[in-house]
Amino acid sequence: MTEVVPSSPQTRPALLVCEDLTIGYEGVPVLEKLNFEVRAGDYLYIVGENGSGKSTLMKTILGLTPPLSGRVVTGGGLKRSEIGYLPQQTAVQKDFPASVREVVLSGCLNRMGLRPFYSRTEKDRAARSMERLGLTGLAGKCYRELSGGQQQRVLLARALCATRKLLMLDEPVTGLDPNAAAGMYDLIASLNGEGVTVVMISHDLSAAERHASHILHLTGHGWFFGTREEYLSSDVRRRFAPAEGGER
Amino acid sequence: MKRLAVLLLLLTLISPACAADIDLTKMSKTMLFAVVLDIRSRPEQYLGKSVRMSGKFAIIQGVDAQGQPDPDKIFYNCVIPGAQSSLEFGVAGELYYPEDFPDLESTITVEGVYEKYEDNGKVYYRVGQSEIDF
Amino acid sequence: MMQEQLAQLATYFQYPFVRYAFIVGVLVALCSSLLGVTLVLKRFSLIGDGLSHVAFGAMAVAAVLKLTTTTVLTLPVTVICAVLLLYGGSRRIKGDAAIAMLSVSSLALGYLLMNVFSRSANLSGDVCSILFGSFSILTLDPLEVKLCAALSFAAIAVFVLFYHRIFAVTFDEDFSMATGLNARAYNLVIAVVIAVIVVLAMNLVGSLLISALIVFPALSAMRVFRSFLSVTVCSAVISVACASCGIIVSILAGTPVGSTIVAGNILVFLACALLGRMRGSAQ
Numbered sequence: 001m002t003e004v005v006p007s008s009p010q011t012r013p014a015l016l017v018c019e020d021l022t023i024g025y026e027g028v029p030v031l032e033k034l035n036f037e038v039r040a041g042d043y044l045y046i047v048g049e050n051g052s053g054k055s056t057l058m059k060t061i062l063g064l065t066p067p068l069s070g071r072v073v074t075g076g077g078l079k080r081s082e083i084g085y086l087p088q089q090t091a092v093q094k095d096f097p098a099s100v101r102e103v104v105l106s107g108c109l110n111r112m113g114l115r116p117f118y119s120r121t122e123k124d125r126a127a128r129s130m131e132r133l134g135l136t137g138l139a140g141k142c143y144r145e146l147s148g149g150q151q152q153r154v155l156l157a158r159a160l161c162a163t164r165k166l167l168m169l170d171e172p173v174t175g176l177d178p179n180a181a182a183g184m185y186d187l188i189a190s191l192n193g194e195g196v197t198v199v200m201i202s203h204d205l206s207a208a209e210r211h212a213s214h215i216l217h218l219t220g221h222g223w224f225f226g227t228r229e230e231y232l233s234s235d236v237r238r239r240f241a242p243a244e245g246g247e248r
Numbered sequence: 249m250k251r252l253a254v255l256l257l258l259l260t261l262i263s264p265a266c267a268a269d270i271d272l273t274k275m276s277k278t279m280l281f282a283v284v285l286d287i288r289s290r291p292e293q294y295l296g297k298s299v300r301m302s303g304k305f306a307i308i309q310g311v312d313a314q315g316q317p318d319p320d321k322i323f324y325n326c327v328i329p330g331a332q333s334s335l336e337f338g339v340a341g342e343l344y345y346p347e348d349f350p351d352l353e354s355t356i357t358v359e360g361v362y363e364k365y366e367d368n369g370k371v372y373y374r375v376g377q378s379e380i381d382f
Numbered sequence: 383m384m385q386e387q388l389a390q391l392a393t394y395f396q397y398p399f400v401r402y403a404f405i406v407g408v409l410v411a412l413c414s415s416l417l418g419v420t421l422v423l424k425r426f427s428l429i430g431d432g433l434s435h436v437a438f439g440a441m442a443v444a445a446v447l448k449l450t451t452t453t454v455l456t457l458p459v460t461v462i463c464a465v466l467l468l469y470g471g472s473r474r475i476k477g478d479a480a481i482a483m484l485s486v487s488s489l490a491l492g493y494l495l496m497n498v499f500s501r502s503a504n505l506s507g508d509v510c511s512i513l514f515g516s517f518s519i520l521t522l523d524p525l526e527v528k529l530c531a532a533l534s535f536a537a538i539a540v541f542v543l544f545y546h547r548i549f550a551v552t553f554d555e556d557f558s559m560a561t562g563l564n565a566r567a568y569n570l571v572i573a574v575v576i577a578v579i580v581v582l583a584m585n586l587v588g589s590l591l592i593s594a595l596i597v598f599p600a601l602s603a604m605r606v607f608r609s610f611l612s613v614t615v616c617s618a619v620i621s622v623a624c625a626s627c628g629i630i631v632s633i634l635a636g637t638p639v640g641s642t643i644v645a646g647n648i649l650v651f652l653a654c655a656l657l658g659r660m661r662g663s664a665q
Contacts, residue, residue, distance in 0.1 A: 062560040081562030087554065092423060096553055099609035106550040110561040116543045142608035162561045276636030279394055282520035286399050289523070332504050 012039040013076030015166055015197055016061065021070035023053060023060045029068055030056055036216055036225040040076055040165075043192045044199045045208035048218030054201045055088075057218070058170055061199075078166060081110040084159030086169040089151065094144060100154050101139045104130055107161030122161075129157040133187065149180030156187070160196075167191070169200040185211060270294070272301040273357065277330045284331035287362070291373040294362045299375045301335060302357040303328040305350050305382070308336075313368055321367070324349070326358050326375075336374040338365070350382035357381040387634055394633055402527045403519040407625045409534035410582045411595065411643075415621030416541045417579055418600035419614050420552045420572060429467055431593045432485035433580045436463045438589035439488030441512055446499040451525045457533075457581045464577035469570050515588025515640025519629065522585060530582050537575050537582075544571065549610055586625065587640035595621070598647035605651075605658035620650050 014037045021034040030053035038044055046054050059065040061072050062085060074080065084107070107129070108122040130136050133153045138146065143154065152172055159167055169188070173181040181204075189211045192198045202208060208215055208228075215231040217224040224234060270287075272280055287294050303326040310321025322345045327334040337358045343349065350356055360378030364371055394400050421430055440459040444452035467481060493509060502508050511517055522530065541548065550558045551568045559565045583592045603616035628643030635642075 059556075064556060064559055079562075083560060085557050085560035087556045087560075090554075092425070093553060096423065097604045097608060097610060097613045098549070098553060099611075102549065102610050103553065106546065106553060107557075107561070109546060109550050109558070109563055112546075116546070118546065140609075145608075158557070168560075274390070276632075276634060278517060278520070278636050278639065279400075279633050280636075281517050282399060283397065285517075285521050286397065332507055 012041055014039050015074065015076045015078045016199075017073040017075065018061070019071050019073065021057075021060070021072065022068040023056050023065070024068050025056070025065075027068070031218060031223065033070070034223055038166075038197060038199060038214075040197055041192075041195060041213075042197055042199075043189070043211060043213045044216060045212040045214070046199065046201045046216045046218065047203070047205060047208055049220070052218040052220060054218060055170055058168055058199070058201060062168060082163045082165050084161075084163035084167045086152075086155050086159045086167070086172055088170050088174065089155070094151070096143055098143045099140055100130070100135060100143060100146070101126065103143055103154050104135070104157045104161055107158035110162050126157075126161055129160045132160065133157045147180070149176050149183065152176065152180075152184060153187070156184075160191075164196060166197045167199070169198065171201050171203065173202070173204070269297040270299045272299065272328065272331075280328065280331045281333075284328060284333045284335065287335065288333065291362070291364070295364060295373075296361065298359065298361050299335075300357070300359040301326050301328060301337075301375070302355065303334070304353050305356045306334065306352060307345070310367065323374075326356060336372070337378045337380075338363075338374045338376040340377040340379065350380070354382060391630065391634060399520055399522070400633065402522060402524075404626065404629060406522065406527055406530045406534070406582075407519050407586050407629050408622050409531060409538075410579070410586045411621040411625035412618055413534050413537040413541070413575075414579045414583050414592075414596045415599040415617040416538065416614060417572070417575055418596040418621075419603070419610070419617055420548055421576065422597055422600045422604075423552050424572075426468070426576070427593060427597050429464075429481055430576060430580060430596050432467070432481040433460055433464055433577060434584060434589045434592040435485040436460055436488045437581055437584050437592075438512060439492035441584065441589070442492030442496045445508070445512075446495050450523050451529070453526055453529050453581060453585075456584070457578065460581050461574055461577040464573045464580075465570065468573035468576070469566070511588070512584075513588050513590045514638055515584070515586060515591060516638035518585045518588065519639055520633070526585070530585060533578050533582055537578055540571065540575055544568065548572065587643055591640045591644050594644040594647060595625075598644070598651050599624070602647070602651040602654040605654040606661070620647070620654075624650060 016038040018034050018036055022029050022032045023034070024030040030051075034057070046057065048054050056065060060067050062083065063072075063080065104126045105118055105122065108118065108125055112118070112122070127136070127139075130139060133156060135150075135153060135157055138150065138154075143151065146154065156167075156169075156172065159169075167188075172188070173184050176184060185207050188198055188200065192211075209232065212228050214225070214227055217231065224231065226234065270283065272283065275283065287299075306325040306327050308323040308325060310318050310323055312318040312321070323336055324339065324345075325334045325336050337360055340360070358375060358378045358380055360375040362373065363376035364373050365376070366372070421427060437456050437460045440456040441452050444455040447455070449455060463484065467484075496505060496509060500508070547558075547563060547568055550563060551565050551572075555565050555569075558568075579596070580592055583595050587595050599617040599621035600613070602620050603613045607613045607616050624646035625643050628646045629639060631637065631646075632639045632642040
């Protein structure tokens with residue numbers, strides 16, 4: 001199940017390359033001329049204050065919002081449908097009548113083409129995904145009866161069904177208590193250790209400094225991209241004031 | 249559901265033959281509306297069936313071939329309030345209007361057989377050969 | 383007493399229009415309840431209500447034009463409005479005022495047209511009947527029966543074939559789009575099917591009560607069941623049971639068909655809410 005990751009950074013294929021990307025809403029740019037790349041096996045943290053365009057960037061990479069200019073290139077044999085996404089939860093979902101198994105299975109749809117029903121393959125895939133995240137015991141439970149941490153794990157299992165190559169996570173620990181959050185970080189780090197490339201949006205700088213291989217820091221005026229070591233010794237980090245929560 | 253359908257079918261077969269095939273006096277308001285509308289929209293399907301109805305007596309003045317009122321042509325109607333509609337009826341035997349007939353808008357019960365007839369070249373339908381109770 | 387009622391019911395079932403009413407009623411109840419779950423979860427209930435008023439307006443025009451098969455006019459008009467309202471993606475949120483305007487205008491203009499052009503002896507009765515479905519299901523002409531049956535089967539087939547994708551798009555549209563599902567296309571499919579169901583349901587319960595037919599079975603099922611599949615199946619069972627019992631009770635007791643069916647749905651909802659609460663406190 002795990003992918004073999006070549007040891008040398010230069011030989012690992014670039015899964016995502018953003019070239020001169022300008023993103024924003026309705027013609028108003030939020031970020032301009034962004035350039036960075038994500039290689040197979042990387043663990044990229046996207047950090048920044050509220051409103052700096054983190055979610056917009058993720059949505060643009062995923063094709064949910066068109067970029068204002070520039071482009072996003074996928075490589076290394078990565079297909080658009082092979083990207084797993086963990087979006088922020090909506091209120092509708094928290095109250096949704098669905099079993100855990102049904103939610104996780106819905107991650108397999110991208111591989112089904114025109115087939116109307118799930119086959120043995122998809123069901124096995126979902127079962128393995130749930131097992132990896134320790135959800136097998138909860139398979140029949142109703143999604144809305146789970147705790148916040150469990151719900152996030154279910155959504156992560158769903159994202160894993162969609163991919164084993166690239167996971168895009170939008171603030172996966174929001175609203176979780178410290179224990180659940182720590183558990184989530186450990187889980188994601190271990191997935192990365194198995195070769196899954198991870199791109200994560202987070203407010204939590206300390207977690208970034210512990211786990212990330214690369215950091216993309218978005219400020220209101222510009223951006224910084226580099227390895228964790230480069231970031232730790234950069235000016236940007238010294239000037240960064242942690243966000244105080246608030247509106248998105 | 250299947251058992252219910254079979255039960256209804258059996259009841260259809262074993263229920264005693266009604267005095268009238270279509271007894272509007274025994275129907276609920278909902279069915280009454282629907283049945284009368286169906287009789288008026290698809291009269292051919294009801295030819296030959298005996299009909300029993302009750303309502304208010306009304307008449308329509310008939311015209312002759314030139315369109316002038318013809319005193320010998322009076323068409324009788326039973327206005328059925330529950331159905332928001334009326335059905336025409338014709339009488340059996342020799343009855344003369346207005347002596348042998350009830351007052352206008354009085355309650356009547358009519359029983360007859362649905363038939364068609366012609367007037368001035370056009371086809372009409374009515375509950376024919378009826379007995380009136382009033 | 384029971385014996386009498388059953389015998390009376392048996393005589394009623396001899397009429398073809400009663401048999402058709404039963405068949406079409408069950409089919410319409412089935413497909414409306416299936417889509418009802420999605421509609422409720424996507425917060426589209428008011429849009430369904432708005433569409434039913436648009437359908438009334440179209441029906442009024444059809445009545446003025448003296449069409450016997452009104453579906454021929456009401457269906458395209460409602461489908462077009464549904465697509466305009468629902469296909470916009472996230473833009474539909476701004477359409478709240480647009481829905482209100484469209485809905486109320488259709489009601490007002492429809493009634494106005496009927497008053498000006500109709501030569502019916504009992505206009506208020508006719509309008510009331512269309513709005514509340516007093517007898518509509520019992521007065522379908524044969525072409526309309528075939529049309530309704532065919533459309534119902536089509537809606538059910540679409541729902542079954544696209545079931546998993548409809549689930550995915552209802553649960554999480556962003557995820558579905560990100561992983562390559564053409565969410566816009568499925569939203570379009572859902573919009574068209576909802577319009578079809580609104581037009582069909584108007585024959586069963588009348589324009590004003592369509593929301594109840596679509597929404598109540600889903601809400602009842604959600605109180606009691608825990609997976610999307612079981613909620614959907616339960617919703618269908620409740621809807622079909624209430625529709626068939628409703629038709630039978632209304633033709634026996636002389637009550638309007640639409641209101642009777644909705645009353646049944648309300649009772650079932652209360653029962654399910656109670657059941658859900660008891661089960662909740664027992665855990």
